[in-house]
Amino acid sequence: IKANDDKELHKLLDEFHYADIAEILDEVNLDEATYVIKLLDSETTSDILTELDEDIRERVLKNLSAKEIAEEVEELDTDDAADIILELPEERQEAVISHIEDQEHKAEITELLAYDEDTAGGLMAKELVKVYETWTVAGCMRRIRGQAEEVTRVHSIYVVNKEEKLIGRLSLKDLIVAKNDQKISDLVKVNVDYVNVNDDVEDVAKVMAKYDLEAIPVLDDNEVLLGRITIDDIVDVLKEEAEKDYQLAAGITGDVDSDDSILELTRARLPWLFLGLVGGIGAFLIMEGFQDTFNKYAVLFFFTPLIAAMAGNVGVQSSAIIVQGLANDDVKGSVNNRLIKEMLLAALNGVILAVFLFLFVWVTKGEINTAFAISVSLVAVIIVAGLIGTFVPLFLDKRGIDPAIATGPFITTSNDILGILLYFWIAKMILGI
């Protein structure tokens, strides 16, 4: 197929959706991908570009001239265009922008480039259908026929006053049902949700998910309508957020996936492993400190991996629940109540597990005192681990730090050390060594 038979290839690819072509291009080699992009017209290829894997897009764009990129960008909605330009090195950004022929499109993209990527401004598109409150339904329909050409999907028609401030919205449905000579100001729905251009994208996602919105208008501080955000962009934001949190909980930082290079993956994974190494050395020092105990109660040492594992597991469980609750805004009530609840929960789990451990040690070792000491320590370790797992994310959140970093290796490591220390200390006390 790749035998340079342009016409055949053209015919073949014409039948595919651009998202499918992007998937194929993710697989083939770079030269072939660039070749296909240059072959197809920019109306299709611009959409393909937005769907390509980020790494591959970066390399394909390197093979295109600034003028060629500008042609692709002309075909895209302003938000996608701005995203692609932002991925280019800075000197190329200006070259590409200067090649955009449509002056209005150019101005809008330049405006979007100025907003922070993580704000509503960085996510919004300038394409929307806007009407003035003073118009009639008939005039409105005429204008919409014009404006709607540019806008891929009409979600809502936004109604503004002559100062461009948002007054309300209309649906196409309302307009179709209305009479031709009705005034827009009589039809407009005034209760309309909106976000500020500086709002965090995560907050935008929450508002849209909560009210089941499919598009939301973006206003500046003076309530002037600047753009709109559609739900498909929010779906991407939600997916990225979820992946980031999942990776953080597993001890992986940065946006990596399984196809990234070994070096990129090492950079994402090694720091957390190093934390584990430091924690392990801490555990070593603690055990060494209790070395004298060993001659009498060697069995205590053989249970350290068990204690460390339980402390780690409980810590991760309790922190995961709190982190998720914080993300969903449903952690209410005082910190103290949370801690008391987690203490009761950990105590219940701890006692159940300790009974099993007690029976195991008693039956196999026949030493009831040792069995008792190990089991009591286990309960204490589980309670403390649960409290730390609950407290740390709440504390970080209060301090304005993303609590998601407090799951996974971070909690495991700190609980490992503390758990082992507590274990030896309590066991020594009970056994009276």
Place this chain on the structure above:
Amino acid sequence: IKANDDKELHKLLDEFHYADIAEILDEVNLDEATYVIKLLDSETTSDILTELDEDIRERVLKNLSAKEIAEEVEELDTDDAADIILELPEERQEAVISHIEDQEHKAEITELLAYDEDTAGGLMAKELVKVYETWTVAGCMRRIRGQAEEVTRVHSIYVVNKEEKLIGRLSLKDLIVAKNDQKISDLVKVNVDYVNVNDDVEDVAKVMAKYDLEAIPVLDDNEVLLGRITIDDIVDVLKEEAEKDYQLAAGITGDVDSDDSILELTRARLPWLFLGLVGGIGAFLIMEGFQDTFNKYAVLFFFTPLIAAMAGNVGVQSSAIIVQGLANDDVKGSVNNRLIKEMLLAALNGVILAVFLFLFVWVTKGEINTAFAISVSLVAVIIVAGLIGTFVPLFLDKRGIDPAIATGPFITTSNDILGILLYFWIAKMILGI
């Protein structure tokens, strides 16, 4: 406010969005919530019900009669109505259905109840705008004005032939731009994505996210149009999936949140902790088996928590990346290549960490042989842990089991035991004990 002043309360709540009222009701006590639900008209309360927290909804519904629930359900779209009825105990389900007055609504809800919750059929709504290919634009507009009353948001107009089979779609925009006497069959866009009624919801979510769709038609095996799924339902599916995977990775099964009772939380957490306990006992038995070594090389024992922690962390990292890749369908290529890559990655990370560990043991203990033995074992343990973390999810996925269960405690525990065993075995060999 809650002093039974009906009128005041009515006025106050009228200004709120139903999602906000639901949030308030999640907080107040049950009697007050039921009181508010009974006070407001069913048009508002039905929406509030869908937004309430599941546990609270269950209790509120218990306080309503079958007839009252039927009134709420009448106001809802078929998909939300079916979801609420499904939450009721079986004998009440029938009572509620028998009280629904609108026969068409009743038939549609009964149809939806028959589909599995995790399939497209379980997610779809019957409300959609449907036109026949033989109609003209003018006739079509007339019908849409009628149908659209029922449909909250018109995403696409679906075009069917006289056998009710889906032929294509139209947008409202296309219709507005078209001339009145044009035939629908001339305007229809034939390339339309759809899903089968038995498709898994996760697959539906993938298709919609990939093609940036806002609604997708649902067909039966004969291509007859049955209903449609909208993107806001998909947003909920994606959020639930992400939360489930996150909790599984932290060793929590079942859909719990931080406000659930201690008993529910114990049921979700204890099984995984028990797995950890069994693993810890395994580690104990291994260490006991190597007890003789202790007299000569006690220091080896003090590093077991470090080895166990590293094995666990590496395993979780590699499994998380694979699980996420599988969820996104971007794990391609052979299993062998994956394993070779992970082996190189783990070896690189392992060697870097081992060098640090070697220096630490050598400097503090002065025993170069011991330092060497521990470090070499660490590299081996990390490689094996990485391979297990990669292989297990791939294996589960091939067997049709959700690979997400292979993260967290499962991988940690198995890697703990295997890591400790490998560690003592290699260290013993190198030290020639």
